[in-house]
Amino acid sequence: MDTTSEQDAAANRxxxxxxxxxxxSQKIGSExxxxxxxxxxxxATAIRALAELGxxxxxxxxxxxxxxxxxxxxxxxxxxxxxxxxxxHVQSNKTxxxxxxxxxxxxxxxxxxxxxxHEQRPVxxxxxxxxxxxxxxxxxxxxxxxxxxxxxxxxxxxxFEKVKLRGLMAIPAPDNSVDKQQLKAxxxxxxxxxxxxxxxxxxxxxxxxGMSSDLALAVEYGSTMxxxxxxxxxxxxxxxxxxx
Numbered sequence: 001m002d003t004t005s006e007q008d009a010a011a012n013r014x015x016x017x018x019x020x021x022x023x024x025s026q027k028i029g030s031e032x033x034x035x036x037x038x039x040x041x042x043x044a045t046a047i048r049a050l051a052e053l054g055x056x057x058x059x060x061x062x063x064x065x066x067x068x069x070x071x072x073x074x075x076x077x078x079x080x081x082x083x084x085x086x087x088x089h090v091q092s093n094k095t096x097x098x099x100x101x102x103x104x105x106x107x108x109x110x111x112x113x114x115x116x117x118h119e120q121r122p123v124x125x126x127x128x129x130x131x132x133x134x135x136x137x138x139x140x141x142x143x144x145x146x147x148x149x150x151x152x153x154x155x156x157x158x159x160f161e162k163v164k165l166r167g168l169m170a171i172p173a174p175d176n177s178v179d180k181q182q183l184k185a186x187x188x189x190x191x192x193x194x195x196x197x198x199x200x201x202x203x204x205x206x207x208x209x210g211m212s213s214d215l216a217l218a219v220e221y222g223s224t225m226x227x228x229x230x231x232x233x234x235x236x237x238x239x240x241x242x243x244x
Contacts, residue, residue, distance in 0.1 A: 010049040024219035038229030044072040061088035089143045096120040106131040106169040111156045118160035127164040136186045137173035167206030187221035
């Protein structure tokens with residue numbers, strides 16, 4: 001596929017996703033959620049193509065890969081004001097580089113991680129935005145905290161001046177995309193937790209639920225940010241997985 005065809009394909013995919021978001025929002029009379037383009041395994045060139053269409057928020061799972069793309073984009077296209085979200089599992093020995101290079105971390109699930117982000121955030125930068133990840137499906141293999149553990153963590157995080165709690169994030173179990181009733185139950189619980197958090201903490205404005213396969217349903221349940229990868233970039237080709 002030549003460059004022009006690739007650009008046209010990217011534009012078509014982007015416009016289709018935006019249209020789906022707008023349609024789902026209009027159906028329930030709500031404001032459209034923000035679109036987070038999940039660009040893991042995709043090139044800086046692919047990110048640039050979406051940035052030229054007006055997409056400026058991108059999510060990355062793999063740290064080393066993300067830093068390389070950030071450096072390339074900063075060098076070649078310094079006028080792109082990209083907002084970078086880290087959406088992979090956060091290892092405590094990687095918090096410093098995350099604190100230095102990302103605007104958001106959506107996968108905070110321990111006070112240790114929040115404290116290290118606070119301590120390691122450069123003083124010249126604004127506080128780093130964070131979401132608490134809820135393990136809404138209760139999967140032992142998945143990161144995130146249980147709903148009952150949310151409130152003690154919220155209390156501790158509020159003491160850290162260099163992190164700003166913005167909301168909640170969840171990744172439902174893969175089989176829930178087939179089991180619609182369970183998916184609805186998960187989204188409903190997230191919506192309830194989010195509303196409760198808004199009542200307790202000022203500045204809460206982000207409920208990050210919904211991906212390519214369940215975008216419209218997430219909007220119905222109040223998502224304010226949908227994380228879309230495949231529908232924007234096409235299928236991924238995975239290399240050896242980097243520990244995040």
